[in-house]
Amino acid sequence: MLLQMEGITKRYGSLIANDRVDFSLQEGEVHALVGENGAGKSTLMRILYGEEQPSEGRIIVGGRERVFATPSDAIAAGIGMVHQHFMLFPSFTVAENIVIGREPKAGVKFDRKAAAEHVKTLSEKFGMPVDPWAKVADCPVGVQQRIEILKVLNQGAKIIILDEPTGALTPLEVEWLLKAIKRLAKQGISFILISHKLNEVLGSADRITVLRDGKVIGSVKASDTDAAALSRMMVGRELAKFERKPVVPGEAILTVDNVTVLGDRGTKPLLDRVSLTVRAGEIVGIAGVSGNGQSELLQVVSGLRRVHSGKVTLGGKDVTGLSAGEFRRAGLAHIPEDRYLWGSAKEESVADNAIMGHLASLSKGGILRKRLIREKVARWIDAFRVKTGSLETKAKHLSGGNMQKLIVAREMAHGTPFVIAAEPTRGVDIGAMETIHEALLKRRDEGGAILLVSSELSEILKLSDRILVLYEGRVAGELSAGDATEEKISFLMAGGSGNETH
Amino acid sequence: MGTLLDWSLLSATLWKVAPLLLAALAGALCARVGIFNVALEGMMLIGAFTAILGNDLFGNVALAVLFACFCVGLVSLLFAYLTIGLQANAIVVGMAINFLANGLTAFLLYAIFGVKGQYRDSTMSGLPQWHIPVIQDIPVVGELLSGHTPLVYLAFVLVAVLQFVLFRTVIGFRLLAVGENPAAAKSLGLKIRGYQYGAVVFGGVLCGLAGAQLSLGQVTLFTENMTAGRGFIALVATMLGQSNPLGVMASSLLFGFLDTVSTRLQGSSIPTHFTMMFPYVMTIVVMLFFKDKTYLRQSGRLDGK
Numbered sequence: 172m173l174l175q176m177e178g179i180t181k182r183y184g185s186l187i188a189n190d191r192v193d194f195s196l197q198e199g200e201v202h203a204l205v206g207e208n209g210a211g212k213s214t215l216m217r218i219l220y221g222e223e224q225p226s227e228g229r230i231i232v233g234g235r236e237r238v239f240a241t242p243s244d245a246i247a248a249g250i251g252m253v254h255q256h257f258m259l260f261p262s263f264t265v266a267e268n269i270v271i272g273r274e275p276k277a278g279v280k281f282d283r284k285a286a287a288e289h290v291k292t293l294s295e296k297f298g299m300p301v302d303p304w305a306k307v308a309d310c311p312v313g314v315q316q317r318i319e320i321l322k323v324l325n326q327g328a329k330i331i332i333l334d335e336p337t338g339a340l341t342p343l344e345v346e347w348l349l350k351a352i353k354r355l356a357k358q359g360i361s362f363i364l365i366s367h368k369l370n371e372v373l374g375s376a377d378r379i380t381v382l383r384d385g386k387v388i389g390s391v392k393a394s395d396t397d398a399a400a401l402s403r404m405m406v407g408r409e410l411a412k413f414e415r416k417p418v419v420p421g422e423a424i425l426t427v428d429n430v431t432v433l434g435d436r437g438t439k440p441l442l443d444r445v446s447l448t449v450r451a452g453e454i455v456g457i458a459g460v461s462g463n464g465q466s467e468l469l470q471v472v473s474g475l476r477r478v479h480s481g482k483v484t485l486g487g488k489d490v491t492g493l494s495a496g497e498f499r500r501a502g503l504a505h506i507p508e509d510r511y512l513w514g515s516a517k518e519e520s521v522a523d524n525a526i527m528g529h530l531a532s533l534s535k536g537g538i539l540r541k542r543l544i545r546e547k548v549a550r551w552i553d554a555f556r557v558k559t560g561s562l563e564t565k566a567k568h569l570s571g572g573n574m575q576k577l578i579v580a581r582e583m584a585h586g587t588p589f590v591i592a593a594e595p596t597r598g599v600d601i602g603a604m605e606t607i608h609e610a611l612l613k614r615r616d617e618g619g620a621i622l623l624v625s626s627e628l629s630e631i632l633k634l635s636d637r638i639l640v641l642y643e644g645r646v647a648g649e650l651s652a653g654d655a656t657e658e659k660i661s662f663l664m665a666g667g668s669g670n671e672t673h
Numbered sequence: 674m675g676t677l678l679d680w681s682l683l684s685a686t687l688w689k690v691a692p693l694l695l696a697a698l699a700g701a702l703c704a705r706v707g708i709f710n711v712a713l714e715g716m717m718l719i720g721a722f723t724a725i726l727g728n729d730l731f732g733n734v735a736l737a738v739l740f741a742c743f744c745v746g747l748v749s750l751l752f753a754y755l756t757i758g759l760q761a762n763a764i765v766v767g768m769a770i771n772f773l774a775n776g777l778t779a780f781l782l783y784a785i786f787g788v789k790g791q792y793r794d795s796t797m798s799g800l801p802q803w804h805i806p807v808i809q810d811i812p813v814v815g816e817l818l819s820g821h822t823p824l825v826y827l828a829f830v831l832v833a834v835l836q837f838v839l840f841r842t843v844i845g846f847r848l849l850a851v852g853e854n855p856a857a858a859k860s861l862g863l864k865i866r867g868y869q870y871g872a873v874v875f876g877g878v879l880c881g882l883a884g885a886q887l888s889l890g891q892v893t894l895f896t897e898n899m900t901a902g903r904g905f906i907a908l909v910a911t912m913l914g915q916s917n918p919l920g921v922m923a924s925s926l927l928f929g930f931l932d933t934v935s936t937r938l939q940g941s942s943i944p945t946h947f948t949m950m951f952p953y954v955m956t957i958v959v960m961l962f963f964k965d966k967t968y969l970r971q972s973g974r975l976d977g978k
Binding site: 261 | 841842844853863
């Protein structure tokens with residue numbers, strides 16, 4: 172056994188993040204670690220990487236017991252970590268990013284040429300092509316991840332921890348990465364894969380260990396299990412049977428009529444004569460490869476971006492050209508695409524984040540009604556099972572999934588006739604996903620109009636009554652829930668025309 | 674106006690630019706490790722005062738300069754401890770040090786020398802002027818390049834040294850890495866605080882040199898608030914030069930030149946107050962251009978070097 176973690180326990184005060192966790196890894200094995208947000212996966216890996224010290228338990232690498240006081244100790248023992256948010260230097264070259272800490276020298280000089288050659292050899296050896304002289308800021312996300320993996324390999328890692336490696340990748344990049352992992356495993360590198368995405372885990376891992384509430388629930392061979400069994404282990408209960416009740420849509424709540432948005436320098440339009448309607452009691456899904464106008468559409472229907480021509484009406488009112496505040500007053504709630512950029516203030520408390528946009532109903536004469544706020548926020552947190560220390564905890568200490576649940580709770584509480592749900596479950600675990608999907612469907616059943624934008628096709632297919640596919644700023648086609656299949660949508664996403672699907 | 678432009682104008686620019694350049698290099702170094710050092714002004718002022726004090730104590734110019742470097746080094750250590758060690762806001766700490774420097778030097782001026790406003794001792798010798806053999810005999814070049822204080826030459830040598838260290842050596846590379854992404858540098862096991870302390874304290878030493886050039890260079894005296902905003906202009910030069918030693922040199926030369934021109938204009942019919950405003954007005958104008966550049970840099974379109 173290459174790595175053994177035995178009886179690892181980690182306590183933060185009264186909270187137990189890891190409770191006698193055993194974890195092992197063989198040479199050339201891909202071992203996935205799955206579990207909901209806050210199940211203790213990250214804590215366990217931070218302990219292995221020397222960023223945290225275990226309260227109890229021991230780590231054995233290659234037959235020797237080790238104590239990792241800092242990441243440098245773990246790196247020296249052949250353990251490398253690729254963080255979820257890349258640790259790269261954007262203005263440096265690829266080669267510089269890979270050799271940093273082990274720079275080839277010529278006297279006191281940093282021999283950049285030797286570095287580039289070294290990186291070239293390394294990338295050929297492991298079959299991970301990169302251009303050593305390219306600047307990292309100019310590399311696509313998939314390549315940046317390759318750079319991270321090469322950096323870790325260059326540090327001499329035999330064990331690589333990948334924390335949510337596919338979160339920011341396009342489907343093609345994901346496919347490439349999973350293949351690369353398998354190939355590297357054959358070359359003797361071992362992987363620990365932390366992920367939410369069960370299908371990816373099942374397709375690439377040899378063994379899967381499930382954590383829940385800090386305890387190991389089970390460790391199974393990937394070939395002996397399936398997604399349903401894994402999610403049962405993760406959540407600890409049967410997931411509710413998913414049903415979409417037939418609802419007859421009512422009147423149009425949102426109409427977008429022939430909207431065009433031009434690029435900044437008069438380049439080709441970002442949105443090209445887009446028209447769509449969302450009626451009461453239906454969920455309209457927008458699919459498309461990211462960068463085909465989804466962000467612009469979201470900004471147009473939430474009042475964050477001006478249109479060059481066309482008309483937007485919301486709840487029967489012409490809102491074209493009005494401010495985001497007026498859109499909201501006309502009946503909009505908005506679960507934004509990027510929860511940190513648009514949806515929250517990381518340095519502020521959970522309570523303050525929760526009441527954003529609710530100030531009118533929670534204050535009197537300009538004074539906040541603290542008690543009312545506490546009651547309300549506590550109710551939302553209960554309803555959406557947001558895991559937080561207290562209402563005063565800073566938002567940045569919440570895990571991504573819990574932050575997302577808080578934002579969904581906040582936006583749903585507005586009770587508006589129209590809701591924008593943009594990537595509502597990005598980076599969120601199965602349990603949280605279920606909660607959020609239920610909330611969206613409930614609103615639909617109550618007669619709400621929902622515009623759903625998601626890069627997850629399965630989510631679009633599961634929730635939408637109608638599906639529109641965006642391609643290069645145009646509506647490439649529309650499918651009803653009954654007609655839509657993953658193949659048809661993919662075809663439209665790739666630029667095929669709606670008429671040829673049959 | 675006929676005498677406005679001649680070779681002595683450029684020569685004057687060189688010695689005017691030296692303190693500015695030294696301080697701007699200090700600013701650039703701090704910026705490269707991610708610390709916005711607004712205390713350049715105060716550090717320079719303390720350097721100017723302690724250079725005179727050291728000269729008075731030791732009667733030796735070289736020791737006086739070293740004493741100034743040491744004292745400002747201590748002040749910069751305080752700045753470093755507050756901003757790096759205690760993670761206090763660098764701008765607040767920097768401004769506090771600027772006001773402290775102003776009050777402290779005025780107070781010490783009275784406490785030690787018993788004078789207010791200005792101290793000058795005619796027996797005290799300033800920095801020597803180096804007349805470079807061969808070069809001083811070449812007509813224009815001699816007038817331009819020869820006859821400056823050692824600190825003027827040192828300032829320009831340091832530009833080359835820093836340029837080399839930052840962009841050619843391993844230690845410089847790591848220093849840049851610390852400034853670019855501290856979290857990533859830390860995860861690689863780099864001692865980020867060590868680099869930050871080092872940069873701030875070395876910057877303090879540079880400010881000490883800058884102050885010494887002010888009080889012992891062209892004149893040998895100390896006046897209350899004799900830096901007169903040069904530290905802030907140095908800060909602008911840092912930003913305009915993209916924290917790149919060569920760029921900082923170019924922008925410092927520009928400001929030094931403008932300063933010299935404004936001094937010259939005082940002899941003309943233009944009101945003095947207007948000419949004194951000149952470098953500062955130019956600073957604002959230059960900032961307008963600078964704003965655009967940072968935007969480009971943040972979006973990764975402009976080379977960080």
